[in-house]
Amino acid sequence: MDYAIQVKDLNKSYGSNQALVNISLSVRRGELVSLLGPNGAGKTTLVKHLYCELKPEVGRINVLGGNPCRSKIKRMLGVVPQESEPYDDLSVFENIYYAARIRGIGRREAKVYTEETIESLDLREYRNKYVMDLSGGLKRRTLVGMAIVHRPEVLILDEPTTGLDPLARRQLWDILKNLKKEGRAILLTTHYVEEAEVLSDRVYFINKKIISEGTPSDLRTRFSYYYEVIDYTSGKAYKVKEEELKEFISKLNGKFEVRIPSLEDVYIEMISHA
Template structure:
């Protein structure tokens, strides 16, 4: 059963972040509601990580407002309600998998019984139970990343900030994380996601912001495709050829095809490259 949520969890309003003469974020406005995943897409150096660090309270904005869960992101009571996966972070190497999860749950304010229960649940969902007594320093890079995801989720946060969450994971592990995030979305969790995987954004995101210091474009994946697509892709499976056909010519073109074919808008990756290159 799907539920409809309409409570705003995050509101970023005309946000600026400057370092002397360098502008990292320029007049950025965005929001995240309950039960939705919002993706930030942009090239390296576009200000994505700078933006999310302000959202979870590691950096202060130069100008503008951020409201998270009804408060300011640097307030302790607000931090305890968030789950965060920073881009450059590793678990505590001298603790076991289980202890990493348990101690972060306690730091987030969970009582002992709730912490223990949540730890067992997260380890099962992320396929970490068999490694619960393994010292974290002995884990592979992918498993450390999976543990970080667990540490972000163990306090059952209302808002989850994910900065490149699936970097280093194999395709099967990525799919497992996707399924977990989608299940959390159905429970009403809100998520702000940065990723370089365009298929990840297209698969998970309800809305997407193209960011290159400032917001270049925003909308659902289908809205962005419709806005920036001047043609359709037509794949003729009988010949293996792909054609690029203008919208006003598509009906006449497909009428001449025999056998199996597919008509689709260009991929989000193609549109992303077009938008970002035009802005550069």
């Protein structure tokens, strides 16, 4: 079974507000997949089903071959929920160590796992610092440590870089890339197009329903309804349809450049038409 996560026809309503409409998606082992969508798109609602904070009313969820509410499956999951924080009045070491203990790991082993996690996340110099004295980026890194200390096969991160400064964001990207190399399945949610583009093997555009799915470059090409032509003589940029491109270019006199739209252009186009 090479699927780590499978979701089939998931629906969820809060009263009359339908937050998720017929969501189907999958994440393979070793794959990093992003759910990219604006605020209110249902990303958190969706991932909560994957770690058993919500149970499907309609639809099916399969994580590592089973029901994510089974304790055996839960132990193989690592989660960084949106807006979660480590305990302020514990040190980095203590936060990660207790996260391991809560997952049922014995004292001695938990200590070894914690030291390894601290090492792999480059948290050595902050090991004994209280979380209250750390920057937002280091707090988030501690949270990732708490989520991975028990060596889960599947990692779910809900907007892991929201609110971080650009440097802390890049550092977390590097951490995620390394975790991916270790063969874990990673599902992350984000509203940053660049983040999805840089990190993901595949992206799902989501806005209550799945609007589109593909590799970042798939999505860019598939949705290039138009090209962007930059006329260096006038300094203007134009959106030109493929069938009109030849004629358009033939009328330009000086230097010009033809680009396909960025993933961000595609995203904005899709979200505004959904």
